[in-house]
Amino acid sequence: MTQKFMGIDSSTQSLSVTIIEQIDQGDKCFSKIIYECSLNFNEHFSHYGIKDGVLPDTAGTGEALSPPQMWVEALEAAFHKMKDDGVDLSSVQCIGTAGQQHGSVYLNSTASEALGGLSPTASLVEQLKGIYARANSPIWMDSSTSVECAEITEALGGPKAVCALTGSECFERFTGPQIRKFYKNDVSAYTKTFDICLVSSFIPSILSGKILPIDSGDGAGMNLMDITKKEWSYDALEATAPGLSSKLLPITASHSIAGTVSPFFSKKFGLHPDCKIIPGTGDNPSSLVGLGLVKTGVLGISLGTSDTLFAFLPQPVVDPTGQSHVYGSPTGHYMALLCFKNGSLAREAVKNQFALSWDNFSSCLSKAVPGNKSCIMLPFFDTEIVPRVLKAGVKKYGIDDSDAAQNVQAVIEAQMTSMAMHSEWMGLTPKQIYVTGGASANKQILQVMANVFNAEVLSQETTNASGLGSAVRAQHAVLKAAGQDVSFDELVSGYINTSEENITRPQAEAVAALKAFREIYRVKEREYLAGIQ
Ligand code: ADP
Ligand code: XUL
Numbered sequence: 001m002t003q004k005f006m007g008i009d010s011s012t013q014s015l016s017v018t019i020i021e022q023i024d025q026g027d028k029c030f031s032k033i034i035y036e037c038s039l040n041f042n043e044h045f046s047h048y049g050i051k052d053g054v055l056p057d058t059a060g061t062g063e064a065l066s067p068p069q070m071w072v073e074a075l076e077a078a079f080h081k082m083k084d085d086g087v088d089l090s091s092v093q094c095i096g097t098a099g100q101q102h103g104s105v106y107l108n109s110t111a112s113e114a115l116g117g118l119s120p121t122a123s124l125v126e127q128l129k130g131i132y133a134r135a136n137s138p139i140w141m142d143s144s145t146s147v148e149c150a151e152i153t154e155a156l157g158g159p160k161a162v163c164a165l166t167g168s169e170c171f172e173r174f175t176g177p178q179i180r181k182f183y184k185n186d187v188s189a190y191t192k193t194f195d196i197c198l199v200s201s202f203i204p205s206i207l208s209g210k211i212l213p214i215d216s217g218d219g220a221g222m223n224l225m226d227i228t229k230k231e232w233s234y235d236a237l238e239a240t241a242p243g244l245s246s247k248l249l250p251i252t253a254s255h256s257i258a259g260t261v262s263p264f265f266s267k268k269f270g271l272h273p274d275c276k277i278i279p280g281t282g283d284n285p286s287s288l289v290g291l292g293l294v295k296t297g298v299l300g301i302s303l304g305t306s307d308t309l310f311a312f313l314p315q316p317v318v319d320p321t322g323q324s325h326v327y328g329s330p331t332g333h334y335m336a337l338l339c340f341k342n343g344s345l346a347r348e349a350v351k352n353q354f355a356l357s358w359d360n361f362s363s364c365l366s367k368a369v370p371g372n373k374s375c376i377m378l379p380f381f382d383t384e385i386v387p388r389v390l391k392a393g394v395k396k397y398g399i400d401d402s403d404a405a406q407n408v409q410a411v412i413e414a415q416m417t418s419m420a421m422h423s424e425w426m427g428l429t430p431k432q433i434y435v436t437g438g439a440s441a442n443k444q445i446l447q448v449m450a451n452v453f454n455a456e457v458l459s460q461e462t463t464n465a466s467g468l469g470s471a472v473r474a475q476h477a478v479l480k481a482a483g484q485d486v487s488f489d490e491l492v493s494g495y496i497n498t499s500e501e502n503i504t505r506p507q508a509e510a511v512a513a514l515k516a517f518r519e520i521y522r523v524k525e526r527e528y529l530a531g532i533q
Contacts, residue, residue, distance in 0.1 A: 002021055004034070004093060006471055007286075007468060007474065009097075009098045009286065009467040010099045013041055016467045018035070019033070019034050019087065022475060035082070036464065041053040053305075062143040062383065063144045064139050065137060065138055067136055068202065075206060082269070092272070095261065099199030099283060104196055105137050105197040105198070107195040108192055134189055146390065148178075148181045149170035151180065152177060153170045155239035156235060162223065166225060167326035168324075171325075179241050195248075197211065198282075200280035200283075204277050207262065210259060212258050213250060214249070214279075215251065216253060217335075218327070219251045219328065220327040224244075228316060230251055232250070254281040256278065256279065257481055260274055276477070276481075287300065290466055292493060298430060302440075303343060303438065303440050306340060325339070340415065340419065341383065341385045342380060350411045353407070356404060362443070364404060365408060365444035366447075371413075376396070376398070376399070376410065376521055377396050379410075386418070412448045417452055417514070417521045419452075421525075433453060435459050436464070451514050452514045456505055458497060458502055458503055459497070472492055475491060
């Protein structure tokens with residue numbers, strides 16, 4: 001017997017689908033990826049005026065907004081593509097979804113009815129255009145809410161208190177400060193908001209035709225959820241905006257079943273009317289599952305638009321420096337996460353500055369002598385989250401501005417060193433790192449990572465761990481509902497590629513050089529941060 005499960009990942013620059021198939025043989029079952037597709041927003045949806053999925057910040061205030069209608073159009077386009085590609089959607093048992101974290105969608109009083117009454121004869125975009133109380137959604141790249149962060153922090157008793165309560169200090173991109181700013185700037189639109197969704201709860205709400213709750217994984221990225229109770233904190237809601245509790249459904253566990261697919265999708269695209277929908281989660285909690293990080297001892301790194309470093313935590317532990325976050329894990333436990341905003345954005349800035357292809361970029365790295373003769377770049381092409389840098393500015397020490405190879409090496413060594421240095425508080429000395437995201441296809445970048453962390457680096461079969469994680473979450477929910485107690489570990493272990501050619505090993509000489517480099521980098525970063533305070 002075979003069953004299929006779908007994962008959808010609505011990320012910053014694209015919407016991707018992963019379908020897995022489970023084949024039951026006697027008392028054993030095997031699963032594999034049978035279909036993947038991705039729709040890039042620049043390529044397909046530039047008519048929204050976006051670049052890399054985000055509207056231009058013309059006022060230069062640090063706002064980062066994206067049109068939710070673009071995500072809606074991408075969702076329907078992905079189903080059209082699957083149909084065109086001949087995918088048999090009728091045997092999909094359940095759909096799991098993930099979304100870029102923190103981004104929020106503001107729905108008015110007509111949204112519930114519009115979602116519940118979608119007609120298959122018209123497009124989603126046409127039918128959903130009137131449901132928003134706010135046309136554009138603030139997303140995770142936004143850095144415009146420092147004032148609101150300070151206000152909420154003060155109301156809740158200081159940064160350490162906020163961190164202990166919600167798992168993170170107040171961060172500009174977190175949804176609570178974003179909601180507060182919206183309330184202060186446009187109280188009338190805030191009042192007309194009936195429901196606030198995250199990107200991760202908006203997408204499954206469209207699929208199921210009803211507004212679904214936020215899960216504890218992504219709910220932890222709002223500065224609104226009590227991290228130990230996994231419930232809304234009424235103190236945090238009060239400190240954020242009046243009447244907020246009425247605009248949020250109670251938090252849910254992402255392994256529950258939330259509903260079935262709406263008739264729009266079954267009639268238009270041939271999904272079975274009983275196809276289940278589970279609550280969405282953030283792309284990072286979803287990647288945790290997709291990367292098999294459902295136990296301690298292994299580190300995960302995603303090299304996407306932003307770079308993230310994450311690890312499974314059995315219990316919530318808080319970063320004493322207040323730079324990291326604790327989110328819910330779809331397994332019911334926790335995860336630690338550090339987010340480096342200048343990920344692919346910085347790599348691409350250097351690549352574009354010297355008009356390089358990715359192949360040229362890689363060959364610069366393959367010829368590099370580790371440690372770059374102690375030449376250092378602090379790669380804050382944009383504002384940064386870890387370490388917190390609120391004004392963009394690249395700082396170079398000893399780097400020749402016309403030397404492409406030196407700049408390429410400097411940006412990669414800086415990024416990997418920064419990740420290793422800022423995750424020291426977790427006290428992990430990982431033997432292995434599982435890596436994903438667009439840039440994980442680059443072997444030379446992975447070699448620098450292996451040398452900086454002194455650990456083996458294993459890249460995943462799919463570059464979309466978040467989509468795979470959501471498909472596996474869907475599978476887990478269906479098995480659990482059927483009374484089969486299968487662990488996440490059992491479900492994901494088959495996807496971890498441990499083959500010899502997939503392992504990038506640390507090189508002893510480079511490890512030593514980069515250990516010394518880390519200390520120089522630490523001093524330079526500290527000096528720089530002290531200078532910009
Ligand atoms: P997101 O999920 O955040 O939208 P992805 O994980 O899809 O991002 O990563 C997209 C990024 O991957 C691109 O912006 C690009 O910079 C990067 N990328 C793609 N191929 C390579 C490569 N060979 N080397 C380095 N970076 C790459
Ligand atoms: C995590 C974060 C980013 C987004 C990107 O806190 O802000 O990783 O989830 O998709």
